[in-house]
Amino acid sequence: MSTSIPNLKRTYTRVPHPQAHTHLDKVVRVSVGTALFPFYWLGARLYGLPGLSFGVDSFRLGMRSLINNKGDISHAEIYRMLFAPVESTRYFEFGLAWEYLSDIRIGRYLDVSSPRLFPLALLAHRPKVSAELINPNQEDLTLTAGLVRACGMGNRCNVSNALIEEVAFPESTFDVITSLSVVEHISADQNAVLRMWELLKPRGKLILSVPCAAAAEEQYIDVDQFNLQRCAEDGFFFLQYVYDDALLRERFYSVLGPPIRHGIYGEKKPGTLRRGLVEKWAGGKYPRWKEPYTMAQHFEHYDSLDDLPGEGVIVMEFEKK
Numbered sequence: 001m002s003t004s005i006p007n008l009k010r011t012y013t014r015v016p017h018p019q020a021h022t023h024l025d026k027v028v029r030v031s032v033g034t035a036l037f038p039f040y041w042l043g044a045r046l047y048g049l050p051g052l053s054f055g056v057d058s059f060r061l062g063m064r065s066l067i068n069n070k071g072d073i074s075h076a077e078i079y080r081m082l083f084a085p086v087e088s089t090r091y092f093e094f095g096l097a098w099e100y101l102s103d104i105r106i107g108r109y110l111d112v113s114s115p116r117l118f119p120l121a122l123l124a125h126r127p128k129v130s131a132e133l134i135n136p137n138q139e140d141l142t143l144t145a146g147l148v149r150a151c152g153m154g155n156r157c158n159v160s161n162a163l164i165e166e167v168a169f170p171e172s173t174f175d176v177i178t179s180l181s182v183v184e185h186i187s188a189d190q191n192a193v194l195r196m197w198e199l200l201k202p203r204g205k206l207i208l209s210v211p212c213a214a215a216a217e218e219q220y221i222d223v224d225q226f227n228l229q230r231c232a233e234d235g236f237f238f239l240q241y242v243y244d245d246a247l248l249r250e251r252f253y254s255v256l257g258p259p260i261r262h263g264i265y266g267e268k269k270p271g272t273l274r275r276g277l278v279e280k281w282a283g284g285k286y287p288r289w290k291e292p293y294t295m296a297q298h299f300e301h302y303d304s305l306d307d308l309p310g311e312g313v314i315v316m317e318f319e320k321k
Contacts, residue, residue, distance in 0.1 A: 005241065005251070009217040012236055013274065016282040025285075030079065033289035037083045040293040047296035050095025050265075051086060055292070057121040058085030065150040072146040084288035085117060088277065089313040091295050092265040093180045093209040094118050096315035100261065104176060104205055110134070112164050112179035112196060116144045119178065123153050131157045132174075134167060164192045172201045180209045181313075184240040190251045197256055200320045206256065209315040212264065214308050216244040223281060243314070245305050252316075259316035264302045266312025272298045273311050 045052055062081030065073055086094065097118065109131040111119040119133055133148075135141040138161050145159045160167070164179075165188075177196050186192045193208070200206055220236040241247070253259075267273050276294070279286045302308055 005218065005247070008241070008247075009215070011217055011219050013219065013221045013239075013278060015221055015223045015278055029285070033083050033287070036287075037289035040290045044292035044296040047293075049091055049292055049296040051091035051093070051098070052095075052292060053098075054091075054094050054117060054121060055085050057124060058082070058117050061117075061120055061124060061147070061151055064152070065147055068150045068152065073143070073150060077143060080288075081117075084291070087115075087280075087288070087291060088273065088295065089211075089265065089299070090115055090117075090181065091292060092263070092299070092313055093315055094121075096263045097178060097180060097207045097209065098122075100207055100315070100317040101176065101178075101205070106176045108132075108174045110169075110174040110177045110196075110199060112177065112192075113137075113182045114178055114180040116140075116147065118180055119157075120144075120147060120151065120153070122178075123157055124151070129156070132169070133157065133159045134162045134164060135159070136161065136163045164195050167195075167199075169199055171198045172204075173199050174204060175201055176205050176207070178207045180207070180315075181211075183208060184210045184242070185238075187238060189241065190255060193252055194255050197318075197320065202320055204320050206318040206320070207315070208252070208318070209313055210248075211240060211242045212248075212266070212305050212308065212312050212314040213242045213244060213310065214306050216247040217242050221281070225281070242311060243305075248305075248314075256318045257321075260319050262314055262316045264305065264308070264312055264314045265299050266302050266308040267310045268298055268300060270310030 041052065041055055058081045062078050065081065066078050101122070106126060106129050109122070109129050111131065111133045113135045119131060123129060123131055133144060135144065141159055141161050148154055148157050148159060177200055179196065183189045183192055196206055218241050219239040221239045222235050222237070224237045225239070243251070276286065302312060305314070
């Protein structure tokens with residue numbers, strides 16, 4: 001898939017072939033993760049890591065899913081909800097997005113392909129909200145739909161296999177729209193954001209998060225993570241844009257206006273984030289249960305994108321006039 005943004009620096013990452021694991025390896029890793037996760041969670045709390053409450057929300061949802069499961073949710077997925085609920089920068093993204101939504105009344109809510117834990121946690125805390133969850137990845141959406149049913153939210157939450165540009169909702173339908181760690185993967189990112197803006201009611205809120213850095217780039221890997229692309233070049237697939245200030249203004253602020261507030265978190269040493277992601281993508285022995293403590297140790301808040309030594313994430317809140 002070719003990019004619609006010219007003249008950006010391109011980076012290419014090769015993901016090692018997945019490592020094979022014996023049944024005994026898996027049993028040991030599950031046992032170790034189950035035993036150690038609470039200690040790493042507590043360590044991260046001492047560091048003041050945002051978003052840790054989502055571990056509690058995910059545990060509750062995981063238990064509900066385990067009790068009510070009708071067979072369409074794997075035990076591996078339930079285990080992840082119980083003991084490895086949040087990945088990577090999602091701690092910061094979820095925590096800031098939750099803070100921004102804390103004082104907003106929500107009737108109708110649209111989530112555009114965010115990691116499923118965030119919209120499910122929102123619905124669990126706000127029983128009067130009705131939601132639409134859209135995702136073009138059918139496999140991922142099927143799992144989300146199973147969790148919605150298992151958690152007893154099916155009467156007020158509809159899931160749809162669709163791209164944001166294709167949805168048929170009337171304009172000015174939703175009070176709040178969230179899209180966390182999504183827009184950067186869409187080559188026509190500005191078109192996607194414009195469609196979200198059209199679907200938002202006046203005085204409605206749009207919460208976006210994207211990867212960021214002091215200098216923008218577009219990233220390619222040799223694995224099609226979302227099963228939605230054609231090969232771009234030489235066996236590589238478009239992964240995402242990483243936005244700097246200039247690119248944010250060009251692609252988002254020109255359509256939405258500047259955010260009414262935002263927050264930035266980033267790695268302390270360049271390359272920390274990418275090494276962890278590649279290890280996970282390769283199916284290695286990455287200790288997912290340790291991730292909250294790892295993120296708390298190696299990431300911190302920054303005042304501006306220019307201060308970032310490497311990659312980070314920016315969470316933005318926009319209000320439609």
